[in-house]
Amino acid sequence: MSNIFDLHEGQRFINGGEFDYGLGPNHYIIIKDFAWWIQNEVEIYQWMELNLPKGRMHHEGMVISIPYEKMVTAFLLTWG
Numbered sequence: 001m002s003n004i005f006d007l008h009e010g011q012r013f014i015n016g017g018e019f020d021y022g023l024g025p026n027h028y029i030i031i032k033d034f035a036w037w038i039q040n041e042v043e044i045y046q047w048m049e050l051n052l053p054k055g056r057m058h059h060e061g062m063v064i065s066i067p068y069e070k071m072v073t074a075f076l077l078t079w080g
Contacts, residue, residue, distance in 0.1 A: 012033040012036045012037075012079070012080075013029045013030055013031050013032050013033070013079075014029065014030040014032060015027075015029055015076060016028040016029065016030060026066060026067050027065070027066045027067075027068075027069055027071075027072045028063050028064065028065050028066065029063070029066065030062055030063055031064070040079070044079065045059075047075070047078060047079075048064070051074060051075075052066065052071065053067060
């Protein structure tokens with residue numbers, strides 16, 4: 001079992017499955033590498049504004065909630 005805080009192999013985030021985020025099921029991505037987030041924050045927020053229904057409101061703490069599985073794939077292809 002891997003530790004979600006273990007940054008070996010350069011893992012930037014964890015792709016989680018569906019969970020109920022209050023208004024129905026969403027997929028989520030947990031950000032593991034805070035330094036990577038800080039370096040790419042502006043571009044990630046721009047991507048979120050263009051691709052997600054509520055823009056940057058999908059980001060809370062170290063979690064990005066994404067309503068559609070296909071958008072998770074798009075995020076991973078862009079930032080993975």
